[in-house]
Amino acid sequence: MNLLRSEWIKLWSVRTTWVMLGIGLLAEALFAGLYVGFAPLEEIGQLEDTMTGVGLLLVLVLVLGVLVVTAEFRHGTASSTFLVTPRRWPVLVAKLAATFGVGLLAGLAFVLVNGGLALPLLSSRGGSLPSASDAASVYAGVVVSLGLICAFGFGIGAVVRNQVAAIIAAIAALFIVSALPELLPGSVGDYFPAQAIGSLHGSSEGDGSLGQVAGGLVLTAWTLGLFAIGTVLVCRRDVGE
Amino acid sequence: MAELEVRNLTKRYGRTVAVDDLSFEVHAGRVTGFLGPNGAGKTTTMRALLGLLRPTRGEALVDGQPPVQMTDPLRTIGAALEATAFHPGRSGRAHLRVLASAARIPMSRVEEVLELVELSGAAGRRVGGYSLGMRQRLALAAALLGEPRTLILDEPANGLDPQGMRWLRDLLRAQAAEGRTVLVSSHVLSEVAQTADELILIRGGKLVSQTTLAEFTAADAGWVRVRAVRLDELARGLGEGKATVRRDEEGALLVEGASAEEIGELALSLGIALHELAPQRSSLEERFLEVMGEESETPPAEGEAGA
Numbered sequence: 216m217n218l219l220r221s222e223w224i225k226l227w228s229v230r231t232t233w234v235m236l237g238i239g240l241l242a243e244a245l246f247a248g249l250y251v252g253f254a255p256l257e258e259i260g261q262l263e264d265t266m267t268g269v270g271l272l273l274v275l276v277l278v279l280g281v282l283v284v285t286a287e288f289r290h291g292t293a294s295s296t297f298l299v300t301p302r303r304w305p306v307l308v309a310k311l312a313a314t315f316g317v318g319l320l321a322g323l324a325f326v327l328v329n330g331g332l333a334l335p336l337l338s339s340r341g342g343s344l345p346s347a348s349d350a351a352s353v354y355a356g357v358v359v360s361l362g363l364i365c366a367f368g369f370g371i372g373a374v375v376r377n378q379v380a381a382i383i384a385a386i387a388a389l390f391i392v393s394a395l396p397e398l399l400p401g402s403v404g405d406y407f408p409a410q411a412i413g414s415l416h417g418s419s420e421g422d423g424s425l426g427q428v429a430g431g432l433v434l435t436a437w438t439l440g441l442f443a444i445g446t447v448l449v450c451r452r453d454v455g456e
Numbered sequence: 457m458a459e460l461e462v463r464n465l466t467k468r469y470g471r472t473v474a475v476d477d478l479s480f481e482v483h484a485g486r487v488t489g490f491l492g493p494n495g496a497g498k499t500t501t502m503r504a505l506l507g508l509l510r511p512t513r514g515e516a517l518v519d520g521q522p523p524v525q526m527t528d529p530l531r532t533i534g535a536a537l538e539a540t541a542f543h544p545g546r547s548g549r550a551h552l553r554v555l556a557s558a559a560r561i562p563m564s565r566v567e568e569v570l571e572l573v574e575l576s577g578a579a580g581r582r583v584g585g586y587s588l589g590m591r592q593r594l595a596l597a598a599a600l601l602g603e604p605r606t607l608i609l610d611e612p613a614n615g616l617d618p619q620g621m622r623w624l625r626d627l628l629r630a631q632a633a634e635g636r637t638v639l640v641s642s643h644v645l646s647e648v649a650q651t652a653d654e655l656i657l658i659r660g661g662k663l664v665s666q667t668t669l670a671e672f673t674a675a676d677a678g679w680v681r682v683r684a685v686r687l688d689e690l691a692r693g694l695g696e697g698k699a700t701v702r703r704d705e706e707g708a709l710l711v712e713g714a715s716a717e718e719i720g721e722l723a724l725s726l727g728i729a730l731h732e733l734a735p736q737r738s739s740l741e742e743r744f745l746e747v748m749g750e751e752s753e754t755p756p757a758e759g760e761a762g763a
């Protein structure tokens with residue numbers, strides 16, 4: 216618990232965290248506001264259509280997760296971190312929890328922005344609001360996906376460790392690799408991270424047809440897999456020099 | 457039992473050997489200077505003592521145990537490794553809070569150490585804007601956070617002004633006087649000469665000597681500066697005996713292990729005319745450079761002919 220607290224202080228004591236989440240939420244407010252405010256009503260069929268900023272926030276939160284570990288190696292703070300806690304795996308568990316937590320928090324903030332801005336705007340234009348149960352499940356999916364993607368980014372950072380390489384790898388894992396499934400037979404593609412996010416958001420069309428719970432489990436599996444590899448690597452490798 | 461112990465430590469990076477079969481002990485209640493030129497393996501050894509890297513062979517022990525087994529690390533060992541190891545965007549205070557909370561140290565202690573290193577005024581500012589001296593003091597504050605029994609400081613004097621150096625010296629002496637173990641590295645002897653009781657000298661990853669400062673100073677038998685015709689021949693003659701011969705930058709011979717009388721008699725027997733025969737005593741710093749073999753300008757063929 217003390218390690219989680221330490222990681223939490225680490226996260227919020229640098230401007231990066233505030234700036235990245237701020238940009239993500241502002242963008243949603245702006246995009247969603249513009250879209251819901253001006254798009255033809257008949258185009259706004261589902262709640263998902265109002266969440267135009269979710270993609271950007273996902274990327275920002277993913278990168279934030281990467282930075283949680285790569286910044287420590289880049290700036291050499293890993294030395295003091297592992298000096299305080301020489302047994303390294305508990306630190307990594309704390310980071311996993313912290314990234315998941317930050318992602319969830321970003322998701323909740325996103326829901327507040329979307330629910331507090333886009334939906335009232337939609338209703339004021341006379342659009343039809345989603346049912347409470349639909350909204351709840353879509354929102355839950357968004358919150359969980361942000362939590363998981365932040366932890367997923369952290370896992371990639373732990374494996375790759377070099378900041379620039381890790382960010383590229385993380386983004387590639389979502390966007391470039393997500394194009395692959397179309398070339399693959401059957402439903403193999405549904406198990407890729409980007410498709411799992413799609414399922415988690417409850418989108419029925421295009422990517423993601425696993426269903427929300429299965430999508431969440433798939434993304435969790437990816438995250439834990441990366442976390443396991445990353446933990447082994449970080450525990451084995453030397454720190455510094 | 458030694459508070460810190462390095463036993464046959466070897467650390468290899470690929471084909472480079474950073475530390476080569478190094479063994480020494482560091483004891484409580486005194487300041488131990490860990491000296492060697494840059495690249496001698498000081499930092500690597502310290503990192504091994506802190507459990508940050510795995511030895512290729514051998515072991516580094518803290519209170520007789522591998523460092524990863526420390527039950528209360530921050531109260532056992534405090535370390536200041538490099539003055540650059542901070543996130544530039546985090547404030548000095550936040551950096552210490554991160555460490556304090558991980559080690560379950562009350563936040564009031566953060567303010568105490570900030571006060572101690574005279575950084576309270578700048579604690580809220582981002583470390584990116586700190587001077588090197590301020591970073592050194594922040595690193596020291598982090599090392600002192602847990603009131604550890606052992607301090608490991610890597611080149612803590614870098615970037616300190618004379619006042620800061622003096623302050624550091626007093627601090628280290630006080631820590632040792634309280635019975636703590638202090639290991640402090642430097643590549644400049646004068647930085648630790650006024651502080652250290654004990655010296656560990658390493659070069660090329662190997663132990664050169666472990667000695668007390670008093671012994672180190674006393675061990676200087678002096679040397680003799682010689683200028684003569686046919687210097688090479690004289691150097692060869694001296695090299696056949698027990699003497700160590702090298703050249704200084706003016707081309708004169710510096711002879712160790714032979715007295716002025718012996719050299720004069722040898723010159724006479726060889727029929728060599730002496731132009732200068734001057735016994736000298738080296739300063740502490742010269743002695744250090746000598747031991748460290750930093751007279752790199754001397755061609756190896758002529759250096760240490762009798763060694």
